[in-house]
Every structure is written in C-alpha cells, then in structure tokens.
Amino acid sequence: MQRLATATLPALSPTVTPIAYNRDALRTGIVHLGPGAFHRAHQALYTDQAMAHSGGHWGIVGASLRSTTVAAQLNPQDGLYTLRSEAAGGRQLRLVGALQQVLTLSREREQLNTLLAAPATRVVTLTVTEKGYCLGADGWSLDVAHPDIQHDLAHPAQAQSAIGVLAHGLHLRLQQGAAPLTVISCDNLSENSARLAAALRDYLQRSYPECLPWLAEAVRFPCSMVDRIVPALSAEALDEQARLIGLRDEAAVVTEGFSQWIIEDTFAAAVPDWAGAGALLVQDIRPYESLKLGLLNASHSAIAYIGLLLDKETVADVVTDVAGDAPLRSYLERLMAEALIPALTTPEGFDVQAYAAALLQRFANPGLRHRCAQIAMDGTEKIRQRWLPALAAPANNHDLLLRALAAWCAVILHSDLSIDDPRQAQLLAIRASDEDDIERLTRLLATLGIDATATPAWQQRLGTLHRHCQAIHNGKLREVLAA
Numbered sequence: 001m002q003r004l005a006t007a008t009l010p011a012l013s014p015t016v017t018p019i020a021y022n023r024d025a026l027r028t029g030i031v032h033l034g035p036g037a038f039h040r041a042h043q044a045l046y047t048d049q050a051m052a053h054s055g056g057h058w059g060i061v062g063a064s065l066r067s068t069t070v071a072a073q074l075n076p077q078d079g080l081y082t083l084r085s086e087a088a089g090g091r092q093l094r095l096v097g098a099l100q101q102v103l104t105l106s107r108e109r110e111q112l113n114t115l116l117a118a119p120a121t122r123v124v125t126l127t128v129t130e131k132g133y134c135l136g137a138d139g140w141s142l143d144v145a146h147p148d149i150q151h152d153l154a155h156p157a158q159a160q161s162a163i164g165v166l167a168h169g170l171h172l173r174l175q176q177g178a179a180p181l182t183v184i185s186c187d188n189l190s191e192n193s194a195r196l197a198a199a200l201r202d203y204l205q206r207s208y209p210e211c212l213p214w215l216a217e218a219v220r221f222p223c224s225m226v227d228r229i230v231p232a233l234s235a236e237a238l239d240e241q242a243r244l245i246g247l248r249d250e251a252a253v254v255t256e257g258f259s260q261w262i263i264e265d266t267f268a269a270a271v272p273d274w275a276g277a278g279a280l281l282v283q284d285i286r287p288y289e290s291l292k293l294g295l296l297n298a299s300h301s302a303i304a305y306i307g308l309l310l311d312k313e314t315v316a317d318v319v320t321d322v323a324g325d326a327p328l329r330s331y332l333e334r335l336m337a338e339a340l341i342p343a344l345t346t347p348e349g350f351d352v353q354a355y356a357a358a359l360l361q362r363f364a365n366p367g368l369r370h371r372c373a374q375i376a377m378d379g380t381e382k383i384r385q386r387w388l389p390a391l392a393a394p395a396n397n398h399d400l401l402l403r404a405l406a407a408w409c410a411v412i413l414h415s416d417l418s419i420d421d422p423r424q425a426q427l428l429a430i431r432a433s434d435e436d437d438i439e440r441l442t443r444l445l446a447t448l449g450i451d452a453t454a455t456p457a458w459q460q461r462l463g464t465l466h467r468h469c470q471a472i473h474n475g476k477l478r479e480v481l482a483a
C-alpha cells in the first residue's frame with residue numbers, strides 16, 4: 001500500500017475530511033517542542049482548524065529533542081497525517097496539514113535555532129511531559145542538579161533539555177531583532193507556563209542574564225489546560241487506519257471525540273484564531289486546571305495503578321469491569337465524589353457532577369485502547385500534580401485517596417511490574433531494599449517530595465498506607481477498595 005504524502009493524496013479515501021486551506025502556500029509561524037501523538041490530536045488540530053476558519057500562516061515545525069521516531073513517521077509524509085476520533089456518536093476521519101516538518105535536535109539544531117530566532121515565528125508550544133521541565137522539589141524552581149541542566153549550563157549552545165534549547169533560542173532571538181514571542185506549555189501541570197517561565201528565568205539568570213529584561217517585556221507565557229485522551233498507537237491500530245483511509249499513515253492518531261483547550265488570554269503578538277477553532281480564552285485558568293488535573297487525571301492515575309494490579313490492560317477494561325463489579329465501581333464513584341470533587345475549585349456555574357459522570361463514559365470508550373501502563377508512567381511526577389492537592393485539602397475523604405496511593409506503593413514495592421519513571425533508579429533501589437515496609441514507604445513518599453517523618457499528618461497516614469499496602473500484597477485489593 002502507498003504511503004500518505006502530498007503526491008499520494010488522490011488515493012486517500014473520500015471518507016477522510018480534507019484540508020480546507022491552501023497548504024502549498026503555508027509559511028511557518030509556530031515551533032512545537034515534542035510533536036508526539038498528543039500534540040497531533042490537539043494543538044496541531046486546533047491550529048489546522050483555525051487556519052481553515054480564519055487563515056493565517058501558522059504552519060508548525062515540530063522539534064523532537066531526543067528521538068528520531070516522529071521525524072521518521074512524519075517527514076516522508078510531508079508532515080501529513082490523519083486523525084481518527086472514536087465517539088459514541090460515530091467515527092470521524094480527517095487529514096491534518098498544520099505540521100510541516102519535524103526536526104531532530106541531534107541532526108538539525110541549527111535549523112531549529114534559526115526558527116526560534118525568526119520574527120515570523122510568533123508562538124512556541126510545548127508538550128514535553130511533566131518531567132521535561134526539570135523542576136526542583138518546590139515544583140517552581142529549576143532543578144540545577146538535574147544532569148541535563150548541568151550539561152546545558154556547561155554547554156548552552158549544545159543544550160539538550162527543553163529549557164536549555166528554549167533559552168538558547170531566546171538568546172539568539174534577542175540578538176536577531178528581539179521580536180515578541182508567546183510561549184505556551186500544553187502539559188498536565190498546574191500553572192504550566194508560569195512554572196516554565198520560572199524555570200527558564202532561573203536558567204537564563206545563569207546562562208544569558210542579558211535576556212531577562214527583554215523576557216519580562218516581550219515574551220508572554222499564557223498557561224493552558226489541555227484535555228483530550230490520546231492513547232499511544234499500536235501496530236494493529238495503524239493497520240486498521242490504513243484499511244480505513246486507503247494509504248499507509250505511520251503518523252496517524254486515534255483519539256476520543258471530546259476535546260478542550262483553555263488558554264490564558266495574554267499573548268505577546270498574533271496567535272492563530274484558536275478561539276475560532278473552539279478553544280476558550282480566559283482570564284483565570286486555575287479553576288479549569290484544578291478540575292482537569294484534580295478529577296480527570298487524578299482518577300485516571302488511580303485506575304491505572306489499580307488496573308495494573310488487577311492485570312487489566314486498558315482503562316476501558318478496568319472501567320468496563322467496574323460495570324459488573326460493585327465494589328470497584330462504588331470505589332471510583334466515591335473517590336470522585338468524596339475525595340476529589342470537594343477539593344476542587346471549579347469554574348463558576350460549572351456542573352461538576354455531570355463532568356464526573358461523563359468522565360466515566362469517556363474512560364469506558366471502547367474505541368480507545370489506552371493502556372494502564374502508559375498512564376502509570378512517570379508516577380512520581382504525576383502523583384504530585386494529581387493527588388497531593390486533594391491530600392492537602394481540608395474537608396474531603398483522604399482515606400479513599402490513600403487507597404489509590406497504596407496501589408501505587410504496592411506496584412513499586414510488591415510487584416515485578418516494570419517501572420518507567422524519572423526516579424526509576426531510586427524506586428528500584430527501594431523495591432530491592434530489605435528494610436521494613438514502613439521504612440520503605442517513607443522512602444517512597446520522599447520520592448513524591450513528602451517528608452513523612454517530619455509531617456504529623458503523614459506520620460499518621462503512614463500506618464494506614466502500610467495497612468492498605470499489606471492487604472493489597474495479600475491479594476485483597478478489592479476488599480481494600482470496598483472497605
């Protein structure tokens with residue numbers, strides 16, 4: 001079968017919605033760091049729709065900081081890919097043209113630098129995952145002990161981290177005309193772009209301090225809340241996509257029908273008409289972030305660790321099992337209702353109960369094969385964002401959340417499941433240690449930034465966590481959730 005590309009478009013199935021603007025004349029306006037599946041199903045699509053709606057030269061050049069995989073998927077296809085959304089109301093297929101090219105840092109650093117400095121580039125967006133921001137223990141400052149940051153500070157022109165690459169690009173931009181720039185983080189961190197700006201300032205202070213006054217004046221960092229479930233694609237799903245569209249598409253994405261993008265309305269210069277494409281521009285992003293991270297992502301992570309322990313492959317497998325499994329269903333419902341929702345600051349007039357009910361349906365979407373192992377990744381980063389705020393809130397049921405935390409602890413301490421986490425070495429050492437369980441739990445909590453011995457609330461919780469963890473170890477996970 002032929003590969004999707006500009007030249008093979010005549011063979012594309014007519015069931016695929018085509019591009020609705022002149023792609024041949026498109027110029028680059030955006031650089032995106034981390035052009036993985038999530039970016040392709042979200043910001044690239046909003047940008048594509050914004051150009052169809054209101055025009056503009058907002059072609060995106062993606063940059064992969066480490067791997068060459070995405071470049072190999074997209075460049076032979078002239079940046080083209082197809083998106084399939086699977087919803088109860090039906091399936092939709094569309095061709096997306098906003099991504100023009102993917103650069104790989106190791107091969108095309110100069111081209112990336114040129115684009116970061118170019119006045120025509122007015123926006124930089126990022127999806128580099130939580131760990132990609134190299135934040136210190138307080139979640140706001142730069143982790144200067146991070147090996148990537150140490151490397152980058154020693155060799156700023158050869159930076160490898162997102163922060164270092166961006167800082168060097170900003171330094172060149174200042175030298176080459178100082179055009180204003182909007183930088184938007186699209187990762188699952190509360191106040192994401194503000195944290196990015198803080199880390200970047202720390203870094204610039206050490207490498208290019210002359211950039212700081214210009215940064216304060218001409219570079220804006222609107223926070224953004226992004227929401228769309230986009231599982232990593234399997235080989236079978238790619239084969240199915242080929243059958244559906246009539247061409248081989250190595251960069252296809254499969255996602256749900258639901259999609260939301262909330263962006264703080266503060267830009268340094270022009271941006272695409274994302275609002276025309278359905279994004280919501282707001283003054284205060286925090287209630288939206290609190291809702292998304294504190295409810296969707298928080299319950300997602302709970303499902304992931306419980307799913308791993310129950311040997312379920314996907315979120316839908318867990319949630320579908322829930323339908324016939326009263327203790328599990330009532331645990332998830334209670335987790336949301338009693339532990340998570342009371343800890344949220346929701347947008348005014350928002351129907352949070354309806355959102356929670358819709359979430360369980362989104363998780364059960366049979367068209368998505370979202371693996372528990374994918375969501376379980378990077379737990380030490382995600383749990384900080386997703387569970388710790390609710391565990392610090394005053395008037396909610398903490399014990400329900402401690403049971404989810406016990407599931408994570410049990411995965412680390414009492415299973416041989418693989419651990420994919422930026423603190424993997426520490427976690428494996430704790431797993432292998434022959435200290436008693438309270439000691440090991442204390443060390444585990446420390447990987448989340450919790451000093452359990454010095455915090456009275458956590459001293460008490462340690463006992464509860466230990467009890468739940470032991471019960472899970474003894475095969476009583478369902479009983480723990482039902483208790």
Ligand code: CS2
Nearest residue numbers: 226227228229297300374375
């Ligand atoms: C998930 C998120 O992988 C994960 O950790 O919880 O990617 C989730 O699917 C998205 O945030 C949904 O918007």
